[in-house]
Amino acid sequence: MNVLMVSSEAVPFSKSGGLADVLGALSPALVKKGEDVRIFMPMYSFIDHKGFRKGVSYKIPMLASEEEVSTVHRKLDGVEYIGLEHPYFSARKGIYGDTSFTPYPDNGERFMLFAKAAVLYMKASGWYADIVHCHDWTAGLVPFYVKEEGIKAHTVFTIHNLAYQGDFSRFDAVLGGDRLDSSFFYGKAGEERLNMLKAGLESADGITTVSPTYAEEIQTEKYGCGLDWLLRERKDDLKGILNGMDTHEWNSRTDKFFPEHYSVKDLSGKNALKERVLKKYGLIEDPSLPLFTMISRIADQKGYAELLGGNHPVLEELLCQKNFQMLIIGTGDKHYEEKLIDLAARHENLSVKIAFSSETAHEGEGAADFFLMPSRYEPCGLNQMYSLHYGTLPVAHRTGGLADTIIDITEHPDTGTGFLMENLSSEAIIDAVNRAIRFYNEEKENMVKAIRRAMTTDLSWDKSAGEYIELYNSLKNK
Ligand code: ADP
Secondary structure, three states: OEEEEEOOOOOOOOOOOHHHHHHHHHHHHHHHOOOEEEEEEEOOOOOOOOOOEEEEEEEEEOOOOEEEEEEEEEEEOOEEEEEEEOHHHHOOOOOOEOOOOOEOOOHHHHHHHHHHHHHHHHHHHOOOOOEEEEEOHHHOOHHHHHHHOOOOOEEEEEEOOOOOOOEEOHHHHOOOOOOOOHHHEEOOOOOOEEEHHHHHHHHOOEEEEOOHHHHHHOOOOOOOOOOHHHHHHOHHHEEEOOOOOOOOOOOOOOOOOOOOOOOOOOOHHHHHHHHHHHHHOOOOOOOOOOEEEEEEEEOHHHOHHHHHOOOOOHHHHHHHOOOOEEEEEEEEOHHHHHHHHHHHHHOOOEEEEEOOOHHHHHHHHHHOOEEEEOOOOOOOOOHHHHHHHOOOEEEEEOOHHHHHHOOEOOOOOOOOOEEEEOOOOHHHHHHHHHHHHHHHHHOHHHHHHHHHHHHOOOOOHHHHHHHHHHHHHHHHOO
16 A cells, blocks of 8 residues: 655654654554655755655645755655655745744645645655645645646544644635635634644545544543544544554663663663662762652643642742752743743752753653653643653553553552553642652562553554554545
């Protein structure tokens, strides 16, 4: 089967979040199962051209002009990466904006051109997909263009995060020069805006999201981001397929950032790593204190409002207990970053690194005893999976992919792999963190058993890739 993935980011060439990881891991897993997979992605200025060869040149009709585009190609792990060359991408510093907080004002037009270019690539190259698999709002118009161009492929649209919908003014909507379906617009009567994610949901043959629990949650008002009614309408075409994780990049036996390694059989390297990391990040050099880590965007979604804001800032209250330490790695909301830096200056059991750093992320995952993930919602989440594989027990909100990957130790002492909070609140965070600390201090043998169970959880892409192929086949046979 020929599969064309369309995504604005893909590891190892571009990444702002989990979406990129999925592209970089699902695609080779599909290739291993015998599929011909190509990833269509923008060729940003920061991508090194080394190893790419020239592809095809063609024109994209837009409202005001015909835009010249071309492709460059590179095969990696059996996957053909197709980079789209256009100044919209090659002449910009970032993916969606120069910084993550200031989107480019012409993102509507940029990704309209991108979506059209992905579809017209098939005409220009003569390679046609059986399945065009579109990821998130930046590829939301692709299913529409596939139909407009009369291409006989089936389309799948995957929601990686429903909160990012790519909505633009009616004025932007005409810049592609197409007559867009009125169902792609959304908002109060008379104020409807083009919503690219909605366009994907309205026109794709199949819809997926990245965990079974999130697939259920987004059909409710609480998690539906205004589109729950549409997802309920399309519930027979909506499937949750849990992401896997990259078990090469995240492997405690071979991790390239560690001098010390460890395995299910021999955990001693994890202790050595903890000692080194405590020292490196200026924490108290006492490995008997449980170490928690958090690695994420510093944003409300990840639980920072509950940890730092409001009238009950939990993190400081917890730090005052002085019976654990914490390493926080992330970048994001400046207001929260400043609060974290201030807290770290006042509490010797907190170390904060404001950076996007793979090395620190790996060290944090490997060295910690617990991984705190109080996300308000989590479509799938990757860090809890890395944590499980690194024997770092997650302490998380029972939502989305967190609910699908973690088994609560309090409820299931013999099979548990972490600690879950039922509802997200300051009290629930305190309760879950303290349950973890008590488990660490009072149930040492059970803790080692839970670590070993966590490390052997099957989180590979193989199973998920099989489920995607099943879906592709069911669409082809429809
Ligand atoms: P989201 O896509 O919502 O940001 P995920 O958990 O799905 O959350 O994926 C986040 C990815 O980005 C993971 O691979 C995580 O390790 C990585 N990441 C997030 N923040 C940092 C950081 N400050 N340094 C290094 N890696 C980070």
